Amino acid sequence: xxxxxxxxxxxxxxxxxxxxxxxxxxxxxxxxxxxxxxxxxxxxxxxxxxxxxxxxxxxxxxxxxxxxxxxxxxxxxxxxxxxxxxxxxxxxxxxxxxxxxxxxxxxxxxxxxxxxxxxxxxxxxxxxxxxxxxxxxxxxxxxxxxxxxxxxxxxxxxxxxxxxxxxxxxxxxxxxxxxxxxxxxxxxxxxxxxxxxxxxxxxxxxxxxxxxxxxxxxxxxxxxxxxxxxxxxxxxxxxxxxxxxxxxxxxxxxxxxxxxxxxxxxxxxxxxxxxxxxxxxxxxxxxxxxxxxxxxxxxxxxxxxxxxxxxxxxxxxxxxxxxxxxxxxxxxxxxxxxxxxxxxxxxxxxxxxxxxxxxxxxxxxxxxxxxxxxxxxxxxxxxxxxxxxxxxxxxxxxxxxxxxxxxxxxxxxxxxxxxxxxxxxxxxxxxxxxxxx
Numbered sequence: 001x002x003x004x005x006x007x008x009x010x011x012x013x014x015x016x017x018x019x020x021x022x023x024x025x026x027x028x029x030x031x032x033x034x035x036x037x038x039x040x041x042x043x044x045x046x047x048x049x050x051x052x053x054x055x056x057x058x059x060x061x062x063x064x065x066x067x068x069x070x071x072x073x074x075x076x077x078x079x080x081x082x083x084x085x086x087x088x089x090x091x092x093x094x095x096x097x098x099x100x101x102x103x104x105x106x107x108x109x110x111x112x113x114x115x116x117x118x119x120x121x122x123x124x125x126x127x128x129x130x131x132x133x134x135x136x137x138x139x140x141x142x143x144x145x146x147x148x149x150x151x152x153x154x155x156x157x158x159x160x161x162x163x164x165x166x167x168x169x170x171x172x173x174x175x176x177x178x179x180x181x182x183x184x185x186x187x188x189x190x191x192x193x194x195x196x197x198x199x200x201x202x203x204x205x206x207x208x209x210x211x212x213x214x215x216x217x218x219x220x221x222x223x224x225x226x227x228x229x230x231x232x233x234x235x236x237x238x239x240x241x242x243x244x245x246x247x248x249x250x251x252x253x254x255x256x257x258x259x260x261x262x263x264x265x266x267x268x269x270x271x272x273x274x275x276x277x278x279x280x281x282x283x284x285x286x287x288x289x290x291x292x293x294x295x296x297x298x299x300x301x302x303x304x305x306x307x308x309x310x311x312x313x314x315x316x317x318x319x320x321x322x323x324x325x326x327x328x329x330x331x332x333x334x335x336x337x338x339x340x341x342x343x344x345x346x347x348x349x350x351x352x353x354x355x356x357x358x359x360x361x362x363x364x365x366x367x368x369x370x371x372x373x374x375x376x377x378x379x380x381x382x383x384x385x386x387x388x389x390x391x392x393x394x395x396x397x398x399x400x401x402x403x404x405x406x407x408x409x410x411x412x413x414x415x416x417x418x419x420x421x422x423x424x425x426x427x428x429x430x431x432x433x434x435x436x437x
Contacts, residue, residue, distance in 0.1 A: 004081035007071075009036055011088040012102055012197050014413055015047045015277070015336040017436070019063065023082070028066075030274045035065035035088060043090075043100050044413050047278075047333070052416035054409050055362070062098045064088040070194050074202065076160045077209045085201065087194055089342050099403040102337035103190065106164040109344040110189050117351055119243055119256070120175040120236045121344060124185055124324075127199060127332065128227040129432075130220045131178045132213040138177055148174035150212075154180075157206045163201050176225030186324075187235065193336040195204025200332065217437040218276075218331035219283040222426040226284030226291055229332050231340070232309065234324040235260060245320035251299045251308040251360050252323055258357040261297060261306060261325055263350020264343055265358055268295045268305060268329070270395035272381060272388040274342040278333035279421045280433040283386050285294075285329060287366035292328045294365040297357070303364045305329045305381060311397055329381060334437050345401040369431045 006022040013019055019213045069341050070087035090101035097104035113119050131150060139146035147154065154171055161168040167185035174181045182203065184195050200216060201237035204357075207214035219226050235243040235257055246254040253261065264271070276285060287293035290302045298304040311322025330339055349355070358377055365378050382388040389411060392398060399407055421429050 003015070004084060006084065008085040009066055009088050010197070010201070011038075011044065011064050011090060012086050012335050012337055013337060014043055014100075014102070014338065014410055015045065015417070016333050016338075017045075017047060018197060018201055019045070020085070032066045032068065032086075035063040035091070037061040038064050038090070040098075040100075044409055046413065046417050046420065048420070048432065050416070050420065052413040054412060055405055062090040062101070063093060065091045065095075070163050070198070072198055072202070074160050074163045076156060076202075076206050080209045083202065084206045085198075087197060092277050100406045100409060102335045102341070103193070105341040105402070105406075106193055106344070107190055108336040109338070109341045109348070112151065112348060113344060114238070116348070117256070118238050120188050120238065121192075122186040122188050122234045122236055122324075123195075124183075124187070124232040125192075125196040125199070125336070126184075126228070126230045126232070127182045127196065127203070127216060127348060128151075128174055128229065129180060129182070129214045130176060130224065131180060131207065131214045132215065133178070133211075136178050139173070139177045142173055153206070153210045153212060156210060157182075157203060160202050160206050161199060164198055166199045166202075174225070177225070179225055186232065188236070190337075193340055196336045196349060215434045215437055216332035217280060217430070217433040218278070218333060219430050220279050220434040221430050222283065224430070226289065227331065228284070228291055228328065229329055229330060229334075231327040231336075231343075232324045233327065233343075241321040242323070244325070245323045247316070249317070250357055252310050253308060253325075253357065255350060257325065259350040259354050260347035261308075261350065262346065262355035262357045263353070264327065264346045265295060265306060265312060266296055266350065266355060267346040267395060267398055269379065269382060269391035270389070270398040271339075271342050271346060272329060273385075273392040273411075273414065275327070275330035275334050275339040276382075276388065277339075277385065278331075278433065279385050279418055279424075280429050281331050281333055283426060283430070284331060285381060286383075288364070293372065293381055295381055296361040296365045297359075298361040298378075302328070303366065304361055308360070333433065342398070342401065346398070349397065385414060389414055389418070 066086040090098040163184035244257040296304040307326040
């Protein structure tokens, strides 16, 4: 397929955006082993026209080095050239991973999970987005009318995602006006995170080519329904058998899955600095939004930050393969690689220490009194990015998972980003992020 004269080398940075340099295709085969240079300070770009204070300044660079297994070449519409892109790792000139490469951070955590515990992590995302069109009209939530209002675009998008081989399962209307959701099936290891990056870029490109704008921002307007990107995880043995399921366990979790969840729960307050990492994230999160406002754990509880999702009734093997753990307190302003690396490190802590699973909650935590929540060990999630960054500072173990340079650069960037909107109105905040994401 003709991808035009350029192939775009793409990497996902601290703010979860796909940055790129375009390489002339005839030079790609010769140069792909060494990649293209990129200033270290580029990792401190905000989602806007700003760069945060950083430890590098104008000095030094890394090589954005393509992973050939991730190359995408898709002809979306007849009126535009194909989208040709490949995902990259950020490497030093000698080929070693850069300490601030989000994809490499996830790879390292995945390697430890397999090396220390013989386990593979399967990853799947649900991406919610809002579609903007000049003639957009109201339709009932979840209705066939909402699905068919943009049927030509939905078909173009579906075909593009199928061609991209991201494990597409559903494209469906959601609760909000013009809101839709894309769900992809699980993939093992880093491929699961690669899928979500590719899915988002194919979505945005398909919308552009159809004269539309798709936004994955967690809150596109103060009164709009929020866009989540719920993350589903499951543990598997090296031999391909599921490791998360035990019919006798709490919530049908196996002991290793229970320890994993306990670790994520233990560090959830600090994890929010990576998984809900923008000022606008906290307009979406909160009680009674089906987006979670408390760090509860529950079976099929959509107001819990960690939701255990059992498989439908069926054969034991089907139930074992289908059970997964949903992390709900994340959105598309987060780097999927970095947020997954942090979540996985928390789960590894739970596995090492055999942490006990918290009591499972079978009701909305917001309906409990403050005293009842305190008795059950249920805490409010951070209510702002600043609070989440403070929680990160207060969790010494989480800070050990990253190099001092990486952690400081990330915190400085996010502190700067929070300060940009300290006095902003909700309307202004939502508008900036709606356009950026």
